[in-house]
Amino acid sequence: MDGIYAVMDFLLPFDWAEYNFMKNALLAVLMLTPLLGLTGTMIVNNKLSFFSDALGHSALTGIGIGVLLGVDNYMLSMIGFALLFALCITGIIQSETASSDTIIGVFSAVGVALGVVLLSANGGFTKYSNYLIGDILAISQNELLLLAIVLVVAVVMWAIIFNKLLLASVNADLASSKRVRVRLYNNLFVIMIALLVTISIKWVGIMIINSLLVLPAAAGRNVSSSMRSYHITSVVFSMVSGVSGLISSYYFGTSAGGTIVLFAAIIYFITFFIGRKKKA
Numbered sequence: 001m002d003g004i005y006a007v008m009d010f011l012l013p014f015d016w017a018e019y020n021f022m023k024n025a026l027l028a029v030l031m032l033t034p035l036l037g038l039t040g041t042m043i044v045n046n047k048l049s050f051f052s053d054a055l056g057h058s059a060l061t062g063i064g065i066g067v068l069l070g071v072d073n074y075m076l077s078m079i080g081f082a083l084l085f086a087l088c089i090t091g092i093i094q095s096e097t098a099s100s101d102t103i104i105g106v107f108s109a110v111g112v113a114l115g116v117v118l119l120s121a122n123g124g125f126t127k128y129s130n131y132l133i134g135d136i137l138a139i140s141q142n143e144l145l146l147l148a149i150v151l152v153v154a155v156v157m158w159a160i161i162f163n164k165l166l167l168a169s170v171n172a173d174l175a176s177s178k179r180v181r182v183r184l185y186n187n188l189f190v191i192m193i194a195l196l197v198t199i200s201i202k203w204v205g206i207m208i209i210n211s212l213l214v215l216p217a218a219a220g221r222n223v224s225s226s227m228r229s230y231h232i233t234s235v236v237f238s239m240v241s242g243v244s245g246l247i248s249s250y251y252f253g254t255s256a257g258g259t260i261v262l263f264a265a266i267i268y269f270i271t272f273f274i275g276r277k278k279k280a
Contacts, residue, residue: 001141016250021137025256028139029242031147032200033212035154037238039196040217041231042189046169050101051089051190053210054108055197058085060115060206062198063128068118078198085111086194090187134205134257136246143203150199157192165189166227205257212257215264216241222268222275237267 008023016022043052059078066077089107093100119128139147168175168182175182197209204212220234245260252259 016247022246022250024139024141024144025136025246026243027144028136028147028203029246029260030239031144031151032203033216033238033242034235035151035196036200036212037216037220037235038158038231039154039193040213040215040238041220041234042165042169043193043213044217044221045166048193049210049214050104050108051086052193052197052213054089054104054111055082055086055194056201056206056209057108058082058111058115059131059198059201060119060128061085061111062115063131064115064118075199075202078201079195082194082198083191086190087187090190094183131201132206133208133255134201134203136203136256139203146199150196154192154196157188161185161188203257208257208261211261212238212242212264215261215268219264219268219271222271223278237264237271241267 004027005020005023008017008026017026043049058081062078062081063074065071065081066074069077071077085107089104092098092103164175164180165185165188167178168180168185172182197213200209200212216238217234219237220230220232224230224233241264242260245263246256248254248263249256249259
């Protein structure tokens with residue numbers, strides 16, 4: 001990391017870049033925001049924003065289960081529960097026994113309530129409240145390595161499944177006629193969302209993870225005329241809001257995650273009015 005820090009010192013002669021925790025946070029933002037922007041495009045297209053929000057809420061129960069089992073690394077219990085939670089939701093939705101928003105709402109409520117009950121036992125909830133807002137400034141070098149691995153795996157997986165996933169989301173019957181296993185690819189995407197949300201929560205926070213998935217993608221959709229430009233603008237907006245929010249939070253002394261979301265919201269409203277003007 002010393003070599004990377006040296007390069008950053010040369011390229012970024014600013015006050016905020018003098019601190020290693022800010023360098024680590026910047027590296028995390030540069031790896032995390034492209035993932036959120038890319039994944040968010042399909043979440044917005046498939047109207048899954050409520051679903052990804054429910055997955056974020058389920059993290060509380062994942063942490064609670066980890067506490068009960070005596071797991072030192074809560075990320076393992078969060079990932080395990082999030083995967084089970086996500087597959088249960090999609091399985092029930094696919095059974096068509098109730099509307100998808102109702103099913104997601106029920107699971108989201110259960111995930112939050114069970115997590116609060118488990119973590120509040122013996123008055124211990126305050127110890128885990130940092131997961132609600134996250135702290136990207138506390139990311140370690142080992143966690144940066146984990147993010148780098150996740151980034152590579154996610155990009156490779158996205159390149160492999162994107163075309164079939166897009167066809168399945170646009171026209172499931174047509175996809176089936178072309179021998180695309182619609183349920184398999186939908187489940188793979190759900191698993192991808194669950195992993196990304198769970199891994200990001202420690203640094204981004206349960207309360208705002210969904211905002212960072214939805215806002216840049218929604219902004220990109222406002223001004224894009226093709227699927228290619230949609231992906232590019234979503235990733236660019238995500239990275240711009242991430243870097244701008246991180247640096248601004250240093251100077252204003254505010255929460256990095258919340259400030260990043262506000263920048264993403266500003267970009268969304270600007271693109272919303274630009275998009276309306278183009279259509280007028």
